[in-house]
Amino acid sequence: MKQVQRFCDRCGRNIPEGGSILEVKAGELVGKLPEELDLCPDCGSSLLSWFRSGHQANHAVPGGAMSGAAVG
Numbered sequence: 001m002k003q004v005q006r007f008c009d010r011c012g013r014n015i016p017e018g019g020s021i022l023e024v025k026a027g028e029l030v031g032k033l034p035e036e037l038d039l040c041p042d043c044g045s046s047l048l049s050w051f052r053s054g055h056q057a058n059h060a061v062p063g064g065a066m067s068g069a070a071v072g
C-alpha cells in the first residue's frame with residue numbers, strides 16, 4: 001500500500017501518521033473551512049484553543065471583521 005503523505009494545512013509541515021485531522025462538521029465554520037483539515041498536532045491544538053477562546057463570543061465584531069479583536 002502506498003502511503004499518502006499529509007501536510008499540515010496551516011504550517012505545511014509533514015503530519016506524522018496519526019496526526020490531527022480536524023473535521024468540520026458543525027457550527028459556523030461549516031462552509032468557511034474545508035470539511036477536513038489536515039493539521040499537525042501543534043497546529044491542531046493551537047487551532048482548538050483559538051477556536052475555544054475566540055469562538056465563544058458569538059456576536060459579530062463591531063466595526064467589521066478583523067478589526068483587532070483582542071487576542072491573548
Ligand SMILES: [Zn+2]
Pocket residue numbers: 008009010011012013039040041042043044
Ligand atoms: Zn501545522
